[in-house]
Amino acid sequence: MSDPTTTTMTLDDLRRILSESAGSEGGQLDGDILDTAFTELGYDSLALLETSAVIQREYGVEIPDKVATPRELLDSVNGSLPAAG
Amino acid sequence: MTTTVFTGLGVVAPNGAGTEEFWSATLEGRSGIADITAFDASGYPARQAGEVRGFDPAAHLPNRLLPQTDRSTRFALTAAELALADGGVDPGALVDYDMGVITANAFGGFEFTHREFAKLWSKGPQFVSVYESFAWFYAVNTGQISIRHQLRGPGKALVAEQAGGLDALGHARRALRRGEAKLVVTGGADSALDPWGWAAQWSGGRVAASGEYRPFDRTASGHVPGEGAAILVLEDADAARGRGVSRVYGELAGQASTFDPPPGSPRPPALRRAVELALAEAGTAPAEVDVVFADSAGLPALDRGEAEALREVFGAHGVPVTAPKALTGRLHSAGGPLDVVAALLSLRDGVIPPTANTDDVPEEYGIDLVRKAPREARLSTALVLARGTGGFNSAAVVRTYDH
Numbered sequence: 001m002s003d004p005t006t007t008t009m010t011l012d013d014l015r016r017i018l019s020e021s022a023g024s025e026g027g028q029l030d031g032d033i034l035d036t037a038f039t040e041l042g043y044d045s046l047a048l049l050e051t052s053a054v055i056q057r058e059y060g061v062e063i064p065d066k067v068a069t070p071r072e073l074l075d076s077v078n079g080s081l082p083a084a085g
Numbered sequence: 086m087t088t089t090v091f092t093g094l095g096v097v098a099p100n101g102a103g104t105e106e107f108w109s110a111t112l113e114g115r116s117g118i119a120d121i122t123a124f125d126a127s128g129y130p131a132r133q134a135g136e137v138r139g140f141d142p143a144a145h146l147p148n149r150l151l152p153q154t155d156r157s158t159r160f161a162l163t164a165a166e167l168a169l170a171d172g173g174v175d176p177g178a179l180v181d182y183d184m185g186v187i188t189a190n191a192f193g194g195f196e197f198t199h200r201e202f203a204k205l206w207s208k209g210p211q212f213v214s215v216y217e218s219f220a221w222f223y224a225v226n227t228g229q230i231s232i233r234h235q236l237r238g239p240g241k242a243l244v245a246e247q248a249g250g251l252d253a254l255g256h257a258r259r260a261l262r263r264g265e266a267k268l269v270v271t272g273g274a275d276s277a278l279d280p281w282g283w284a285a286q287w288s289g290g291r292v293a294a295s296g297e298y299r300p301f302d303r304t305a306s307g308h309v310p311g312e313g314a315a316i317l318v319l320e321d322a323d324a325a326r327g328r329g330v331s332r333v334y335g336e337l338a339g340q341a342s343t344f345d346p347p348p349g350s351p352r353p354p355a356l357r358r359a360v361e362l363a364l365a366e367a368g369t370a371p372a373e374v375d376v377v378f379a380d381s382a383g384l385p386a387l388d389r390g391e392a393e394a395l396r397e398v399f400g401a402h403g404v405p406v407t408a409p410k411a412l413t414g415r416l417h418s419a420g421g422p423l424d425v426v427a428a429l430l431s432l433r434d435g436v437i438p439p440t441a442n443t444d445d446v447p448e449e450y451g452i453d454l455v456r457k458a459p460r461e462a463r464l465s466t467a468l469v470l471a472r473g474t475g476g477f478n479s480a481a482v483v484r485t486y487d488h
Contacts, residue, residue, distance in 0.1 A: 023151050050152070050214060057212065
């Protein structure tokens with residue numbers, strides 16, 4: 001569980017949450033996936049809904065419906081978080 | 086008229102995961118019934134079940150499907166994959182809309198739902214998995230099989246307790262005969278051996294507190310619940326020949342479903358009519374039936390009713406009767422399809438599996454129950470019966486198929 005007052009969400013955090021909430025096949029989330037669409041990574045709207053629910057519980061922020069890639073999701077989360085420190 | 090044939094079998098049973106494992110256990114009398122291990126059942130009035138032990142879902146399913154599937158759906162998906170492989174079906178090489186999925190389910194996703202509901206009341210709604218939305222649902226097995234293998238033809242789900250599995254086979258046959266599909270993945274899957282599911286089962290009043298399932302025995306005191314899946318590939322015989330199928334297990338020659346009149350009605354129970362309608366559809370005379378795989382409720386009143394229907398149709402001791410489900414427990418919607426698998430293998434091997442546990446069949450039942458040891462016989466036609474709590478009756482006729 002991350003501490004929202006001191007932590008930003010990283011791509012590895014997202015990899016873990018995606019894997020735990022919607023599963024992942026070996027290696028699918030490796031490499032530079034920041035700009036790969038979630039649909040291309042095999043995550044449908046329901047998988048993103050489940051992922052968003054977990055992020056909301058862990059980080060206390062809501063994810064807008066329209067995020068299409070990991071970068072957009074991370075920007076959205078980190079833009080909503082209080083500054084680290 | 087279209088002939089519908091079984092070309093693939095997939096089994097996940099308490100006494101054997103895999104068709105041949107199940108079949109050898111059935112012939113050798115190896116039981117899958119034992120103390121429940123899924124949870125501590127020591128405080129419950131009944132403590133034995135036909136549990137599928139040592140099932141590792143991660144070994145059978147893509148990781149993506151694990152967060153969204155109940156145990157029953159994992160059984161269904163595993164059995165479906167086994168059936169497709171057994172039938173040599175490569176869905177990618179066939180027309181997706183020519184392949185359907187028609188399955189039965191009686192309980193929904195009990196274990197998954199139990200877990201998510203525990204989160205709901207202990208932590209709050211935001212902790213409940215979004216997958217609860219469909220993981221609980223009776224139709225989810227049909228949907229998941231369809232999505233995984235890209236089978237886009239007719240999709241249906243039947244809910245009729247233990248009778249539903251044979252009903253599903255009947256609907257699959259109908260879809261093929263109407264030309265709606267050339268191949269249907271069909272059968273049933275059920276599991277409810279979490280504490281909540283278990284409470285739902287034994288509170289129904291038909292579960293043997295003794296843990297002993299003795300169909301048609303004078304001392305029968307109920308059944309033992311089981312879990313598992315039996316999924317079969319049913320195919321238009323011409324289409325099967327067209328894709329080069331070399332092995333056909335047999336033909337689904339007829340199926341019929343009936344519903345009992347309400348309690349207290351002067352009308353007779355409807356099991357006999359289901360048998361007669363299925364035989365009529367198959368164009369089979371009672372004398373041509375070589376073996377009956379009975380519903381075998383394991384309660385004297387229900388056993389007597391089934392024996393009476395068999396006597397009326399076949400005459401006293403007129404046909405061998407068996408209940409291999411004494412080794413698995415009642416698998417609910419998977420029970421009928423699993424009996425169809427056993428019937429097809431009986432036809433193949435010329436042997437009737439015995440009814441374990443039953444020692445003393447009341448003479449007035451008038452049935453020739455195969456007991457103790459397998460009985461060798463020339464077999465070409467089998468009748469499979471299933472009754473579902475609440476009045477459902479279903480009968481299926483399978484027979485050998487000659488090209």
